[in-house]
Amino acid sequence: MERVLLNFPFVAAALLVGISLYIIIFKRNLIKLIMGISMMASGVNLFLVALGYRAEGNAPIYTEVPAGRMVLPVPQALTLTSIVINVAVLALMLTMVIQIYRHTGSLDAEKSRRMKG
Amino acid sequence: MATLITHSPILIIAIPLVAAFLTPLIGMAGSKARNTLVVVSLTFVAFLVFALARDVVANGIRVYTLGSASPSLTIPPGSMVPVRIILEVDAMSIFFGIIWAIVSLAAAMFSLSHIADETGQNRFYTLLLLMVTGGFGMMFTGDLFNLFVFLEIASISGGALIAFRTRSADTQEGGFKYIVVSAIAGLMILFATGLLYAQYNSLNMATLAHVIQFTASDKIALALLLVAFTMKTGMVPLHLWFPDAYSVAPASITGMLVITSHACMYAAFRVCFTLYGGVIDGLVVGWIIVITGLLTMFVGVTMAVFQKDVMRFMSYHAISQLGYMWVGVGVGLAVLGTPELGTYGRDAMTGGIFHILNHAMYKPLLFFTGGALFHCTGTRDLAKMGGLAHKMKWTAILYIIGTLSISGLPPLNGFSSKILIYESVYRFHPILTMTGIIVSILTLASFTKAFHSAFMGAELPEYEKVREVPRSMIIGMVILAAGIVFITLFPAQVVGWILRPAANALIDQGAYINAVMGAIP
């Protein structure tokens, strides 16, 4: 039972990535597509944080730490960096979608294909 | 000087970064001061890169440990594994560094007048320098997560630069496609990094390469890393975003994007040869790479013949040329660890890497001439051009140099790398060489077509007022053309100086590991 509980975050991360891939591939609205990418980022971040978790671990801060194991600090650092990067990507994508909407008056990915072939 | 070289791996990354954030500040003092800052910082970086290259070729791999007492102290005392971020520069990294230094300098020179009429130039140069930082970081880092961070720095600034001309809709669309593809590829790389970290508790590539097992989840991580970098490189069938993004960016940025694509290719090679080098199923992965390369060559060139937009036409050619490098290095991977490596594998890899160098010279040059055409005529549509050689003699001559080089006509440099590839991959499988030659012929045919429709013919009345492009654009193009002429004249010297060491560095996984793990046998 404990194993199942410990693996639960990984299942959730896989579900998040799977659902977001479905959204990105099948939803033609550009805003929904961006939501999908944001969700995928959350899924990957959840995966990273879950990697570093140790059962009943403490926060990895060395001052006045109680006895016992600590969770891994590196995945948390990675997640923080990844969140910052994803905020930048998200902001950039949203500005571009605003510009696309200004020019074409539409958020449909099928209409936003001036370039093909 | 010795101190400078010791610290140059981090300086090469840090100087463009600092200059990027100084740019808006200095920009308030006027555009001349800002342009001087950009050009001077890039020139100094190029100088450092060449100094470091001399050192690396002579003395072997150079490591730089961030935050430790001495840069060469990779493993802290009392620890068994490296915990700090390590930059690791071997011949392969510095080879890409040289390309990036030359092309970014040429692109900055070209931008000076190509962008002169636009608003927001301070931000343009900030992003350009950030992109330079990201590229150098990708090439020099020895840390898998750091690779992801620098990839994202290059992608975000690249995406913003593609969409720099906000007044038309297609730039926004191209930039959006680029950033979506980059974001997804980047997340998959992060996911694969997580998979590797979960098993081996390390992010350092040398440490990982030392302990990697090739379990099932390692294979999935390899597939994710390989395909994500393949997508960012722009290989068929993942090339669809490539012409969309490249054709709308300002021409100087397109030239630089070609090299970020090469940087992703470098990362893919690094993953295959160094990270998984000891355990990889070379034949299978090698064949996957070779088949992707063949598809890329053929589909890229046939699509290029069809195009009517000058930048889009050149982007498809860029895709097609990427296939040659992929085939050359893929053959090397397929025969890794077998006796064939000595007989032809090493030559195939050298040829593939040589083609990267040549492509990095002539493709930005061609993109710049395309940008010069756009600058003068205000259109990218080849059907609307004609007779421009009368007015733009320099551009026409530089275009011819680029064309002859990309088509692999002797005696230009494109030929010397193609002959290396053809003769070595022929012994792996003859079909590779045949495809290569057919693609080369089609390349020449389509460039002739574009040359005819843009430059030849009588002067058209609508382009009576067209003048030759400003001097700084010509200087940017001439820097690259000089590179082409140099490589044309001295192919053996270039191959002996940097390309064979680069191929050997890729093959010799042990040296890469030892440079970091030195104390542990």
Add this chain to the structure above:
Amino acid sequence: MTFILESGYSFWNPLVWIILFLVMMVLIYFFRRQGQEKYKKDTEQAQIFLCGAEVPAPGERHIRVGNIYWGFFETLKEYYNQILKLHTGIINDYVAWFVAVTAITAVILLMAGLGK
């Protein structure tokens, strides 16, 4: 200073080609100088002659890009129809290709390991 690039099978020397190229240029220049004696500059000899028909204006007589290699595209029509269908220009399809190729590569790598 050797200019010879060994390719493992044969060799390549750019100098030979450049010298050959220069010799050919000299020859071409020599033949061109022989020239037509009756040619005079800036007379009607320099005009375009089109079987007596009227010569169109510069903009009209330039062969535009769409008309070049017509036969090539006509022959490969089927191929181009198929390949252009793949280039949809829709961003969602780009990601779909990525997912498909990743899945195929992962399956190939996992299958290849099973045999050993």
